[in-house]
Amino acid sequence: MPPPTGPNLSARHASDATLALTMATSSAAASPASAGHPAGHEALVRDLQAALGPASVLHLFEDIIAFEYDATIERALPEVVVFPGTTADVSAAVRIAEQYLRPVVPRGSGSGLSGGAVPLTGGVLVVLTKMNRILEIDVANRVAVVQPGVINLQLQEALAPKGLLFAPDPSSQRVCSIGGNVANNSGGPHTLAHGSTVNHVLGLEVVLPGGRVARLGGRLADTPGIDLRGLFVGSEGTLGVVTEVTVRLVRTAPAVRTLVAVFDSVEAASEAVSAIIRRGIIPVALEMLDREIIRLVEPRIHAGYPLDAGAVLLVEVEGLAEGVDADGASVEEACRGAGAREIRVARTAGERDRLWEARRVGIGAIGAAAPAFYLLDGVVPRSKLPEVMHGVMETSARYGFRVANIFHAGDGNLHPNLMFDPDDEGATARVLACAEEIMRLCVDAGGAVTGEHGIGLEKRSYLEWIYSPADLAAMNAVRVAFGGAERFNPCKMLPGGHGCASGHGAEALNAMRRGSDSV
Amino acid sequence: MTPTATDLEHVRHALSSDLERSPQHYVLGGVTPAIAFAPTDPSEIAALVHAADEVGLAVAPLGARTATAVGRPLSRYDVALDLRALDRVIEYVPEDLVVTVQAGVTLTTLQTTLREHGQYLPTDPPPGDEVTVGGLLASARSGAWRGHLPAARDLILGMAVALPSGEVVHSGGRVVKNVTGFDMHRMHTGALGALGVIVEATFKLTPLPAVTRTLLLPAGDIDACGALARRVWDAGLVVRAITVLGARAAAEAMLPPAAAVLVEVAGSEASAERTLREIRALAPAAGDAPAEAWGRLRRLAAGPGATVLRIGVPPAEVETTVAALERSGLAAWAHLAAGSVMARGDVAASEIEALRALAAERGGFLQVEIASATLRQAVDPTGATERTLVEALKQQFDPRGTLNPGRWGAGL
């Protein structure tokens, strides 16, 4: 726990400690034999079964083992997994967990990239995949109400015929849940123009300590009162469980143009990003793919990315046809000015889709090409992009890692992927050291240590590079106000905490050592 | 309870004496504070608030004082904290479309600086650009652009806040996309200064539109105006504001005294031209209107002399709401995209409660934006329902009720 500084902030820490859990930390992906259950396990399971029905509760080792992961290399076993069907189920599960002093960890689709849904200290994992109904689409008022388990793409597909869309479009949209989007304040390629998830959430129904159900925000923007909605979005499941989300919808633009600008180097493409913005144009999306990525994805998707490019920018402008023409031309000029050797404009919806497919499968393609990779998520001011990208390439080369970059360049949101073989002597430690250096570059350039994937387990120690102990204590005070750090998703987001492994990257290192199930 | 001389001495001790001001200049709701300061630096503010906290004095952070009639009246008021001397633009990188400013900077100053680089902070709060950035954020009021452009709470990237604990704490950063830690800055945005004193803020900016045009679309009665406004909204055009005016509101904004739709076109030349064409096709009677009409509406929404209500209803119901309000003698206008209906005039507490119930029935809300202290005692201005969490947050950040006590109601 960050050292409490002000007298006021420390006020609640005592009561927090009373909740401190005495349970055995089941960083339990270890061998099953070593995983003993904390006291009251049978009673906990029985009570959960009575409340939610036996079919909605899993507790055998060979069942819960499928809930020890998300899309990172982090692993930890829950003690019990529940599948609520209603808000009342969630409320009951939270109440029962609390009664047995177990933490609650919410989980959506488990596509998170920061270990957020990995239950580090065990407890009750609340999986929301069965709460997956779209409750309402109000076309006239551009509002939709969904359950948290609704898949982002499922909502988009329901909206498309009505000429509407939910603007947040993470590259993982075909799998990630809206609840996960809310918890991580997820972004996507179109965040550049539309903003992250928080700008599109009007209201939330949440389950808080004691199983209390609260409504934050409403069906309209700027509902009166302190903006608890804005505080809850991006809280990574550490404040409570989201059980319903009311979202703002955006009209599909009448016209859109997607183009690819081909550059000889990542640095040149980075220059072009600033050149575009300098012209007073904010494209809806402005993404970069480097040579490594192009060579991995092009042979699979045949979108026409040139294999000899140093980097390409994937740019999309939208609006009225006239505006799109003008902006498109201006983007082309800016790119040529920065040294683009070729520009291709998608002529059909199919072509456009294929170009975007590269963005969607890019990260997976790295998985196929290397025994393991480590995906970073840093942000820098756009104007620092050329210099920082140069540093990224230089640093990974110095460590001897292949690096593939596929990222939201317009937002300055980098995603270097370091490829390595965990079986190589010392590789994991070197990857973490290299990653740390790259994150330092971002911070030194005035940036941040995560743009969209969240802090989760993986980046807690980086927070101290950016925030003072007092800053962190203030953040912790929010958690205390919401019932304390041990109730919901312990060990996430803020450094330290009871029973949480400490030290940078320790979790990651352990997970990698565990072997085959980790990549 | 009047503060004792020792208490005041304790507070004075925290700051250099040249920062002290005459309390006479800071009368609020008839109450003169015991002491007043105009610090120039965040650490001075933290020191002041901390000192006041130690001896149990109540502090009211003040900017341009355009929104002091928002929320409940203060229950105690001992120290006036004038933030206008905190007036520096700390960092502005046009290429990044990001600016960091101190809380006392006015929107006028900020927009002037930004305009030189073809950029602006797209927000149009009442009563006008004289508001300070701190006040803009603490009251989180928006105007006609809301729903078309992101509002202050969407544009805020980072913040520094002085706490009664004596610390200045930061959240967020200076990059446009950031999920590093809790978004404390969102919590403070709209908190009416009850959880900390905003001393610094970083915003995401927008390029200025090449062309702006204001059009007045007369369409017959208010129902026809509502329907027309929605057609314009649905056409996917480059507009920055679509406001449905009741006849009374139109008159007060010095426009022809009849129901109408006021539209602001804003975009690139090509897009604006196309938009004007399409609007004329939808509303052949459309004509140019003075851009000042927007400024007048902003001023009307800020009160002085009248009660102002903001009623949130689904966009599909704005015209019926405007009609009902105008029938009961108020001037009413609605910013369509945000579903934000503004009403101005004389209203009794009982009427407000009835209207609030009506709005709630439609999934909306009613906020008393500006009203006399008496009225703000008689009805809860915000009608916000979630009290447990707000109390818990107040307990964490300002347990002794030092900052703006009472503004969120008794004990808060």
Place this chain on the structure above:
Amino acid sequence: MTTTHEAHPLRFVGVDIPSKADLQNCIHCGFCLPSCPTYIATGQELESPRGRLHLISAVVDGRIEATERVLGHLDLCLQCRACETACPSSVPYGRIMEDARASIMANAPAAQPPAWRGRALFLREVLARPSRLRVALAFGRLYTRSGLQALVRGPLGATIREMLPPALVRLESSAPVLDRAPFRETGTLAAPSAGGSSTRVALLLGCLQGEMYPGVHEATVRVLQHVGCEVVSPEGQGCCGALHSHAGDVETARALARRNIAAFERAGVEAVIVNAAGCGAAMKEYGHLLRHDAHWAERAQRFSEGVRDVLEFVASRDFASGLGKVERTVTLQDACHLAHAQRIREAPRAILGAIPGLRLVEMRTPDRCCGSAGLYSVVQPAMSATILEAKMADIASTGAETICTSNPGCTIQIEAGVRRAGLDAEVCHVIEVLDEAIRAGR
């Protein structure tokens, strides 16, 4: 908390244990989840590709044993391989699952899960043996011809249906109508063209297609002739072994593969044409199946390279000239083993799209499994029925009069679906529609 509920929890044994290299490709991104029919039906990670891969990994690593529960999750997998198409990381799911099943079946027979043993036994003793299969099908044919089937399914059958247990009624309604003489010809099926310019190809008769849908073979031969082929049907060929592989009985599958390779090698053809997607997929993977077999590995690889699905083959040739009109609304169900296993999606669409008068109305997710999946509909009737129901709803919304497939398993399943849903639509192979167009053009 090791759970040893069962008497003989199993491990993976033998040479086919899923390789770490294959398993490591999975980055746990979850992209495969929403395309998995069993995950869609259950919302359950344990019934998802990622969950199953994780379980298999855990068994390989010895973290868990292959308990009845674990096997249950593996068993509920349709092996439709939609997850492979969705996977950005090229995880060879189909191979991993077959390897996992083989590694279970490599345990001593007494230790094998009884249901798995029974299934393998049935496949080995009936499907792989034409004489026994024919006897079984003869009963089916008798059921149809005797009029009993019509009686049970007709209005008067209501009472009979009420008397039977629901599961049996469902099973009955799955049974195909067998009203035609089987296609079992070997030798030359279509003579070379006079000019000598024709391509010599061989046709796989398979175990079921010729018995149940002889019309598909007849159409195939005519279409191949239309695109300039000489068609032979080699003596000695047999069942492809796909279902045996799927069920983990790799030894039988390998024996069948060797027999087929030998038979087709003798025929000296340029391509082996298959009109059952499941068989084609399996035969394209003979190389992998026999990789450990020093004598056969290379031959198998070469053989696999010559295998073509009939639609893939026809679409690559000049098939579109001289087609007559087929005025009909058609929808296409992608066979999983065509779309996902063989990655062929364009060919059937190109063919249907070239037929004058034909209106192709795509259903929602045409490449989602229909729930047939070999023996799946019999072994997992409940899940199969759930999946089929969703599929029939999608099909019905297209208003199609003809539902095209490219695999006999799918045809059986969708015919059953049509009956249960009371639709007025026929089910047939894409090649039959093309054949109709060719004949109409004469």
